[in-house]
Amino acid sequence: MMKFNRGLCPECLLHKDKNGKINCEKWNEKWTKQLKKNTSARFSWHQYQNQPVNEILIDDLRTMSDSHCAFCDKYAPEHDSDSIEHFLPKKLYPSFAFTWENLFLCCGGCQKRPKNWKDYHDKLALVLKPDKADYSFDRYFRFDTRDGEIKVNEWNDSEIDRERASITIIYFQLNGFKRPKVRLDNFKKFYDAKEPNKIKKEFDGTLNELPYRFIYM
Numbered sequence: 283m284m285k286f287n288r289g290l291c292p293e294c295l296l297h298k299d300k301n302g303k304i305n306c307e308k309w310n311e312k313w314t315k316q317l318k319k320n321t322s323a324r325f326s327w328h329q330y331q332n333q334p335v336n337e338i339l340i341d342d343l344r345t346m347s348d349s350h351c352a353f354c355d356k357y358a359p360e361h362d363s364d365s366i367e368h369f370l371p372k373k374l375y376p377s378f379a380f381t382w383e384n385l386f387l388c389c390g391g392c393q394k395r396p397k398n399w400k401d402y403h404d405k406l407a408l409v410l411k412p413d414k415a416d417y418s419f420d421r422y423f424r425f426d427t428r429d430g431e432i433k434v435n436e437w438n439d440s441e442i443d444r445e446r447a448s449i450t451i452i453y454f455q456l457n458g459f460k461r462p463k464v465r466l467d468n469f470k471k472f473y474d475a476k477e478p479n480k481i482k483k484e485f486d487g488t489l490n491e492l493p494y495r496f497i498y499m
């Protein structure tokens with residue numbers, strides 16, 4: 283999870299209708315009402331200037347994280363499986379479903395919650411967000427070059443920081459699937475401590491074109 287700066291809220295969410303109502307507020311209210319009526323209501327994105335709003339937003343989100351999943355940092359430019367993640371789930375927090383700060387570019391893996399997540403549900407507020415001003419990878423995590431896992435930064439004295447890191451690893455299953463192996467393979471392939479940018483000379487690109495950028499820090 284690499285830090286990024288969130289850009290300004292896009293026009294499609296801020297646009298005011300004839301009655302002076304802002305789109306995102308109007309859509310949040312509408313979705314909240316729909317869910318109240320029917321808890322299994324189907325969520326759908328609205329249109330703005332004849333374009334689905336999710337298509338507009340995903341371009342902005344992609345630019346913001348340089349086409350990396352906001353949570354695991356998988357690199358997937360134009361990847362079809364990437365979609366928009368509602369950080370506060372849209373069914374539990376319908377009044378944030380169209381709120382810019384709640385939306386992130388996300389890979390398929392990071393959208394799947396672990397089976398036992400219900401045991402932690404009250405801890406959602408502890409899950410880290412990569413666009414927060416005080417977030418940095420080093421503060422909360424370290425990359426273990428022996429097994430490819432993301433570990434809690436044990437040198438951080440703050441107990442709450444360590445808990446937040448630990449909850450975030452569980453929430454996005456950062457060491458689940460085959461992720462440690464994939465990261466380790468990337469590390470072996472591209473990392474070179476002797477190079478100024480820690481990327482092997484053979485790689486003809488920039489850090490932003492590699493997955494798991496925290497490997498090189």
Ligand SMILES: [Zn+2]
Pocket residue numbers: 351352353354355356388389390391392
């Ligand atoms: Zn991901």
